[in-house]
Amino acid sequence: MMTAPASTLTVDLTQRFPGIVSADARPGYSGFIVEKDSLIEVATAIRDEFGFDLLTAVTGVDYFPDKMEVVYHAYKTTGGPGLVFRVQVPRVDPIEVPSLINVYPGADLQEREAWDLMGIKFTGHPDLRRILMWEGFEGHPLRKDWKEPFYEEDAKPFKSRWPDGRFTMAEDKNPFKDNLKFPQDFDPEKWTPDNDESLYQTLKRYTVKDEDGLETDRIVVNMGPQHPSTHGVFRAAIMLDGETIVGLKPVVGYLHRNHDKIGERNTFLQNMPYTDRLDYFNSMSNNLGYAIAVEKLMNIPVAERADYIRVIMAELSRIQNHLVFVGMLLNDLGAMYTPALYAFEERELILDIFEAVAGSRMMCNYLRFGGVVRDVPPYVLQKIKDLVFDRLPAKTDEFERLLSENEVLVSRLKGVKVLDAETAVRYSVTGPVLRAAGVPYDLRRADPYSVYDRFDFDVAVRPNGDMYDNYAIRIDEIRQSLRILQQAVKQIPDGPINSQKPQYQVRVPAGESYGRIESPKGELAFYVVSNGKPNPWRYHVRPASFVNITALEKMCIGTKIADFVALLGMLDIVMGELDR
Amino acid sequence: MDNEKLSLPQYDIPDDVQNAVAITTLDRLYNWGRRSSVWPLMFGLACCAIEMIAAQAARYDMARFGMEVMRPTPRQADLMLVSGTVTKKMVPSIVRLWNQMPEPKYCVAMGACASGGGPFKEGYNVVAGIDKLIPVDVYIPGCPPTPQALIAGLIKLQQKIDKQSLRKVHWYRKGPDVMEIPVPILGPDLIDPRRNAEIKSAAAALATKESA
Numbered sequence: 001m002m003t004a005p006a007s008t009l010t011v012d013l014t015q016r017f018p019g020i021v022s023a024d025a026r027p028g029y030s031g032f033i034v035e036k037d038s039l040i041e042v043a044t045a046i047r048d049e050f051g052f053d054l055l056t057a058v059t060g061v062d063y064f065p066d067k068m069e070v071v072y073h074a075y076k077t078t079g080g081p082g083l084v085f086r087v088q089v090p091r092v093d094p095i096e097v098p099s100l101i102n103v104y105p106g107a108d109l110q111e112r113e114a115w116d117l118m119g120i121k122f123t124g125h126p127d128l129r130r131i132l133m134w135e136g137f138e139g140h141p142l143r144k145d146w147k148e149p150f151y152e153e154d155a156k157p158f159k160s161r162w163p164d165g166r167f168t169m170a171e172d173k174n175p176f177k178d179n180l181k182f183p184q185d186f187d188p189e190k191w192t193p194d195n196d197e198s199l200y201q202t203l204k205r206y207t208v209k210d211e212d213g214l215e216t217d218r219i220v221v222n223m224g225p226q227h228p229s230t231h232g233v234f235r236a237a238i239m240l241d242g243e244t245i246v247g248l249k250p251v252v253g254y255l256h257r258n259h260d261k262i263g264e265r266n267t268f269l270q271n272m273p274y275t276d277r278l279d280y281f282n283s284m285s286n287n288l289g290y291a292i293a294v295e296k297l298m299n300i301p302v303a304e305r306a307d308y309i310r311v312i313m314a315e316l317s318r319i320q321n322h323l324v325f326v327g328m329l330l331n332d333l334g335a336m337y338t339p340a341l342y343a344f345e346e347r348e349l350i351l352d353i354f355e356a357v358a359g360s361r362m363m364c365n366y367l368r369f370g371g372v373v374r375d376v377p378p379y380v381l382q383k384i385k386d387l388v389f390d391r392l393p394a395k396t397d398e399f400e401r402l403l404s405e406n407e408v409l410v411s412r413l414k415g416v417k418v419l420d421a422e423t424a425v426r427y428s429v430t431g432p433v434l435r436a437a438g439v440p441y442d443l444r445r446a447d448p449y450s451v452y453d454r455f456d457f458d459v460a461v462r463p464n465g466d467m468y469d470n471y472a473i474r475i476d477e478i479r480q481s482l483r484i485l486q487q488a489v490k491q492i493p494d495g496p497i498n499s500q501k502p503q504y505q506v507r508v509p510a511g512e513s514y515g516r517i518e519s520p521k522g523e524l525a526f527y528v529v530s531n532g533k534p535n536p537w538r539y540h541v542r543p544a545s546f547v548n549i550t551a552l553e554k555m556c557i558g559t560k561i562a563d564f565v566a567l568l569g570m571l572d573i574v575m576g577e578l579d580r
Numbered sequence: 581m582d583n584e585k586l587s588l589p590q591y592d593i594p595d596d597v598q599n600a601v602a603i604t605t606l607d608r609l610y611n612w613g614r615r616s617s618v619w620p621l622m623f624g625l626a627c628c629a630i631e632m633i634a635a636q637a638a639r640y641d642m643a644r645f646g647m648e649v650m651r652p653t654p655r656q657a658d659l660m661l662v663s664g665t666v667t668k669k670m671v672p673s674i675v676r677l678w679n680q681m682p683e684p685k686y687c688v689a690m691g692a693c694a695s696g697g698g699p700f701k702e703g704y705n706v707v708a709g710i711d712k713l714i715p716v717d718v719y720i721p722g723c724p725p726t727p728q729a730l731i732a733g734l735i736k737l738q739q740k741i742d743k744q745s746l747r748k749v750h751w752y753r754k755g756p757d758v759m760e761i762p763v764p765i766l767g768p769d770l771i772d773p774r775r776n777a778e779i780k781s782a783a784a785a786l787a788t789k790e791s792a
Binding site: 150253273 | 622624633634637639669708765766770783786787790
């Protein structure tokens with residue numbers, strides 16, 4: 001079944017702002033083009049008058065050689081289709097666009113990313129530093145005229161790899177014999193590295209004098225990138241006054257694997273296995289998000305049986321993600337290993353199913369445009385039934401019995417504030433963290449995709465937004481996922497598993513599409529621009545983890561350093577997705 | 581001397597102490613102690629780290645090989661499991677961690693990315709394999725390697741430890757520790773200080789090529 005493309009016809013911005021806003025008339029595109037100078041005014045109206053309170057994605061597109069475009073996707077937390085608005089500027093440096101950080105604070109890190117990778121200067125942004133690369137890096141890599149050191153051709157598969165039937169090495173073609181690129185006449189001995197000076201400079205604004213004019217000593221503590229509880233290579237530079245956090249800057253990019261740039265040279269299908277490696281706990285969900293984005297663009301239906309298989313796999317993946325979340329959270333809180341070992345025991349059983357259908361435990365690469373790659377054999381379906389009817393409900397009860405009323409856990413978590421609803425929405429936080437703050441915003445209900453509208457389930461919501469609610473909502477979601485699974489395995493129809501013929505290269509008409517799903521960590525969206533060629537012109541991932549950490553600073557200021565690890569754990573970040 | 585001979589030194593044990601005395605070599609004893617308590621650094625880079633955790637968990641249980649004690653500090657670790665894509669931004673920290681580990685130390689490149697860049701090799705922020713900077717003892721293929729493959733790789737490492745001899749290992753030799761690796765610098769691109777001259781001449785060649 002097809003999900004309706006996000007329509008913007010319900011809102012007519014052109015009447016409200018004649019002469020400033022015009023409808024995007026390019027074929028395959030939707031939304032509005034806003035004049036650069038009036039962007040803040042229009043965005044404020046979109047938020048306040050039209051009610052689009054959640055700005056989910058901000059990204060740049062390089063329409064080489066004439067234009068640079070910034071695309072904004074705004075949604076209502078009450079549900080419904082979204083609004084796309086964009087700004088176009090001539091592609092001449094300096095490329096300047098007003099920053100929306102005062103209207104939508106959630107734009108903060110995404111604007112920094114657009115500056116880092118595309119070189120779009122957001123005027124009015126208070127801390128426009130590079131985010132994924134380091135200060136001092138040469139160039140803006142996502143620009144179309146920026147070539148990688150190992151650049152060979154614009155599109156894969158490269159013919160140059162096998163010129164006369166013999167392979168060539170990328171290393172031999174590069175003047176530095178490695179994946180390196182230096183400006184002409186560069187002398188490494190004369191180089192002075194930034195050494196995070198600019199980062200510490202921005203932390204300095206937290207230094208304040210007290211009433212007597214005395215400057216209290218503040219210490220900067222760096223947590224990460226190698227820290228046992230930062231869930232990978234995350235780093236936070238924290239400014240402390242005694243034990244209280246007074247300033248915090250997330251430093252990311254330590255796992256920046258150039259997903260977008262590689263994706264723009266891959267063919268559409270070649271990107272599927274790369275999406276596995278975004279949020280490496282949930283490769284099935286990532287596949288689903290990408291498949292939905294491209295299917296929207298191709299305008300093809302999905303085979304019904306395949307849609308059920310997709311839902312089953314995505315929900316199984318959500319269950320194992322939340323199990324690992326609970327295990328790892330307890331690990332972070334000091335209950336070393338035991339809960340994590342329980343969680344991994346169940347996770348292995350779910351991975352067995354992934355391995356049986358896709359051939360790999362973690363990197364499934366299972367979905368295809370229009371369906372899935374292989375059918376689920378009857379014995380695997382039986383295994384899934386055993387899991388979702390017997391084993392997992394019993395184990396969830398066991399988890400709850402062990403943890404939810406555990407006195408130590410409850411007194412550690414109850415009443416420790418994470419986020420309130422208003423701040424969460426302002427900072428574009430999505431997923432369980434938003435729902436634990438009392439906002440019932442779940443894309444499976446708010447903007448249904450796949451066959452989720454056929455199942456009977458509740459959107460898990462908790463009212464308080466404290467740590468306990470953030471923990472408990474994961475258990476609630478496991479129960480709801482089990483409900484969906486129980487219905488799905490009963491209802492799954494027979495039939496073909498793909499509406500298309502198996503093919504290595506798909507024809508994707510020109511246009512843009514924004515496919516989003518409720519991944520276990522929040523809203524995962526893929527923004528794909530095609531110009532009719534075999535590879536996407538722009539391929540952008542809007543990861544839940546990355547946007548969610550925008551609120552980290554807000555969450556942590558005023559709390560004790562001892563709570564930092566737990567607060568970070570609540571966001572359930574995964575670095576593969578955060579840094580891409 | 582090969583392994584078999586090490587464990588059978590061919591000494592006759594007198595009958596009266598037959599079950600009270602065992603004879604072995606010092607190397608054998610020393611290596612037995614080391615190979616049965618290889619403590620990895622608690623250090624995960626990417627996807628492979630999750631399989632590393634899975635290998636620690638109940639089903640695969642690396643504790644069977646004495647490898648369950650993950651140390652969060654490099655000062656107490658014997659083994660660096662490079663579990664994931666090595667990026668240019670991260671590699672100075674990795675080299676620093678490696679330099680902080682005391683000898684004897686080993687490095688295992690887990691998965692395609694750590695071995696040679698893997699699917700992300702062409703990326704502008706990716707170092708094509710940790711062996712560009714750190715000497716690697718065992719490479720484990722896979723993306724990610726299954727826990728079984730990881731354990732197979734670690735058994736390979738144990739076999740390597742078994743073959744080392746006290747008389748030859750470099751960490752008991754006199755003289756300065758030459759094993760310290762210069763930490764790369766984040767410049768316009770990643771600068772490996774050992775290759776400064778090479779970079780300078782190649783960059784100069786670029787300029788002459790441009791003007792020609």
